[in-house]
Amino acid sequence: MNDNFCRAHCAGPWILRSPKDYAMRWLLFGMLLLMIGCGSSEQPAPTAKVAPTPSPSADPPAAEQPVEPAKPTEPVRRATMEPVKKDDDGSVAVLNQFMNNDGAAERFRAAPTDPYVEFTIDPAKLAANDLRQLQGKHLTLITDLPSSPEVDELPEVFDAAFPLWCDYFQIDPEKYADWRVKACLMSREAPFIGAELFPADLPNFLHGYSRGDAFWLRDQPSAQYRRHLLLHEGTHALMERMFGGGGPPWYSEGIAEYFGTHYWRDGKLTVGVIPVSKEEMPMWGRIKIIRDDFAASKGKTLDDVMNYAADAHLQNNPYGWCWGAVNYLENDPRTHDQFRKLQEYVRLGYDMNRRFKESLGDQWPQIDEGWQMFVANADYGYDFPRNQIVYTPGKPLSGDTATAFIQSNRGWQSTGILLEVGKTYEIVAKGRYLLKQDPEWPSEPNGITLHYFNGRPLGELLCGLRPDDWNGPAASPLTMYETVGNHRTLTPPLTATLYMKVNDNPGQLADNIGEVEIHVREQPQ
Template sequence: MDESVAPSPEHRSLADLLDQQDDSTFPPPVIPSPPTPQSRGPEILIDDGKVAAAGIRKLTSQHLTLYTDVPAQPAVDDLPAAFTAAVESWCRYFGIDPLHVIDWQMIGFLMQDRLRFEAAGLLPAELPPFLNGYQQGMYLWADEQADDYYRRHLVLHEGVHGFMSQFLGGIGPPWYAEGMAELLATHRWQDGQIQVAIMPQDRAETPGWGRIRIVQDQLRAGQGMMPISIMNYGPQAHLQNEPYGWSWALVAFLDGHPDYRERFRSLHHRIRDTDVTLACQQLFAADWIDLNEQWQIFVVDLDYGYDLERTAVQRRPVQPLPVDGATVSIDASRGWQSTGIRLDAGSTYQLQASGRYQVGQTSDIWWCEPGGITIQYHQGQPLGLLVGAVRDESQPLTELSPLTRPEPVGLSRVWTPTSSGTLFLKINESAASLADNQGNVTVQIKLQDNALFPDAPD
């Protein structure tokens, strides 16, 4: 599909989108759209002699024949091999028997000079305008890129469209088609082995890709998007670059989140005979509020290496604070965790935290206590600091979730919440750096009966 770049359309902010939600748990309906049909594309008669005379090389593998005028170099010459390796991964992802794809092959054109391909009859005039990449039927076209990674990503992206069209019967609506192509083209290629659907660990791993940067920049500009708006992308939306970032983010979120992964991956079975967007909304109707809240947490904290498994919000049954208080344990290697305690607006509570836990390991273990490490900061607060938020889980979101705006707790805090809700706690740590954390924080929660006289005995 077209991966061209043009000025960004106007988007509503996360807060604006949430302000328009009603009290239901289901998003507003969208106009159903059938799966996107994929034609076989133009019939291209390829004369290998004429092509070679034009300075275009032919590279082949089991699943890709690639014609290119880019000079020979390993990162170009191994593109067909990477493509074939990716097909095996796509088969595993979609549950397709590899025997069914043995004879399937795409024909690709990697172009440094489009005029050369036009003259050789390899770039039909009837193709729509595109700036970076395009796929139709068994053919894909990609312009040469400055970065080896993004060149390969682009070829794989267009290949995903071709694969889904051939073996799933369609590619679905724009958000799903482009999000899936982005997900299954985001890869790690080394020593003839490929991993797809990865979460890049740092910017250097995926030069030229920039999807995470798109989301970060849009958020800073007040143009964050909620799932329903991404799902409503029209057929022309991806003539701009930003929708690729948001489509990738939504699909990566749904595919990577432990609470949503299984349901999301069932959608590809429905491409042939149903509207994927409507089917997706129905699958998540019962926990649409939770999904939107966890989406906010994801995009607000999104960075390279984001750990969707460990940042999944851990909820539990909620009860009022017992008369004699409560003690809870918070895992330093997880994101937001419910204490199971409901705090009342206007009441004053005393929180006391203790414990020693690991927040990282390089050559030495980084030990931490609830007050945090003041020689290193994350989001303006000491690394490892105990933070909290009060969220009324009985109510729909009418603004940004309090879980996107953590408040410091540290070793102790007297807290008078302005709204009633469940107390959530976590340590202040990057969502990409939780895996090497170990240990727990013990937190005592008591009602402060003598809030006006804190030195008075209990």
């Protein structure tokens, strides 16, 4: 017991890095325009063209096919300056002055842009290449796929997303009622090249890519994931049109993942969902990415995710982490309001991160700790509000016994009891509570041995030790915990507040009813 609690302060299944030094690579006008496209699903589509070993930018065009000088550089990834290194030569001070002087607000103001026209549609060329055109209010979709309900309804899905985008980003839907974008849904590239809908300077991409007034999608064997890619790339296109950029990679891709993760039921679109099962989202795999990386000791802090390089999304795993970060910050009451304001800073590149953290002040260590709880317990249906840690400073025992109550429908909760190093305590727990109501699953602090979560019986009472002055940045003490059950004797290796929770799937807390009563007393030496 004591050894495990000691390890909580120096180890854990994380790679927790000290503040990184990044190369200062930024361009004031282009802001590092990287052409990387959007990554794969949990399993790549059989029809997708697998890109060769990726590079941070597309290969230069051949001499006989020059890019027209009038064409603007690639806009979708424009706000992706690399994070800067320590100020060895004064350069960072100059950058900070440029980013924060009196003209900065106007210089980097998010504002609508007129995207470059990628191609024009020629009906004769569509017919010659066996392509068909589907029209919606906001989307023109060209595809070589045969007619089917799942394909033919895609413009309707896209149109259903428009008011949701407007509501989230506070866009006037009447002002932009005529906004349109073009999309190519492809089982093969050849007919789109023949119809001049696939520019020669497009970079290699795995599944989706957005640029100018268009985006390109490779077909997927799952209708769910096909819609996911449509909404993901549509989000990129909308942000470029309305704000002039998408922000640093974690935000740009995370927001696109947020809108891409959806339910489409009876003609109604719901976005920003937390899937309750793998079966709901075939090929999606974002939860699996986080769980697998954590199990392999590759867990990431929020700072790790927020400092993803601009070419990180040539790989698949960053999509899972960016989805997780955006959903955590969107759903945590401490961060929700400031997170929603980030759209104002999408043209600031990585300086967005600094402004965001400064806006949250001294809450950041607890916010990062809550993120660690999500990463360590990521599962389908994760209930962010109910899993938020309940903090209360601990107080030493003032009498023979201290009493606390632990709710069965919440994550980690402070008992308000301070355990002092060198002393031995007896913990007694009692109570009966429901972990499920239909059918009823009653439990007591020893748990239900017929059902398990994280290798422990459901309903089992767990404890962790957290010093009140813990302030990161290492792994949270609550990532290491032990069993209490009905009874436990504990000699803490450090002075810390006693935290407890009932072991349950973090996505299935809402239907729990009841509480555990605990009594803590100091044993005589």
